[in-house]
């Protein structure tokens with residue numbers, strides 16, 4: 001579906017983790033706002049005179065459900081123009097114009113390979129949409145391994161949902177990497193929790209290059225650059241098995 005501009009309003013905001021918020025936008029339009037899990041929209045925010053400098057993209061965090069309600073998980077970057085606006089000035093009822101849906105960071109249909117979804121921080125947004133979409137639509141799938149990295153335990157976005165999915169979605173595995181925690185043993189519970197970065201998790205779990213697995217990476221360049229290099233150079237995966245959405 002080609003993208004178009006929508007005039008939406010913020011209908012709900014919720015704190016999520018130490019520097020992240022969930023924003024819900026409602027687009028009051030007669031037609032259904034259709035999108036594919038994994039896609040993003042581009043918001044035109046009043047942060048600059050020049051049109052292109054006002055545009056910021058955000059992944060849709062909820063699965064498609066034929067409603068005109070979209071959820072976003074957005075991190076506040078120090079000194080970021082959009083971050084400052086969204087966190088300090090936007091409230092319930094604020095109008096936000098966005099275009100979309102856009103992007104090809106989506107899963108194939110049918111899903112015929114194992115999926116390894118690797119992300120840091122709000123890079124989890126498209127994966128939350130994809131995983132719930134597979135679950136809600138009862139889509140055929142094989143193993144799905146979500147590897148989520150953040151600094152501290154309180155930054156585990158959507159943790160309850162992923163723990164719930166581990167119980168009710170066959171083949172779903174959830175691993176987390178905390179890069180700044182020193183010791184989390186007492187709170188670990190049944191979580192597959194690692195101290196450090198996301199990289200050792202997939203380096204160990206997928207060390208034998210297999211043709212029947214695809215990797216999806218989402219987040220910032222520091223994580224994605226290293227992960228792509230590791231998968232291709234260290235583990236010998238083919239480029240065609242690696243898909244990514246770069247936030248910046």
Ligand SMILES: Cc1cc2nc3c(=O)[nH]c(=O)nc-3n(C[C@H](O)[C@H](O)[C@H](O)COP(=O)(O)OP(=O)(O)OC[C@H]3O[C@@H](n4cnc5c(N)ncnc54)[C@H](O)[C@@H]3O)c2cc1C
Nearest residue numbers: 056057058059073074075077080081082083122125220247
């Ligand atoms: C397709 C796509 C989807 C995206 N989806 C999301 C999403 O779902 N959630 C989300 O939070 N963001 C997402 N982003 C990033 C988002 O578009 C903005 O780039 C981000 O919000 C920063 O905008 P800003 O105006 O606040 O910062 P800017 O004013 O653009 O930049 C602020 C400063 O932060 C620096 N900076 C950049 N990255 C980092 C970092 N990781 N840590 C510290 N400093 C950094 C920049 O170099 C700059 O100096 C997405 C980006 C793309 C391209």
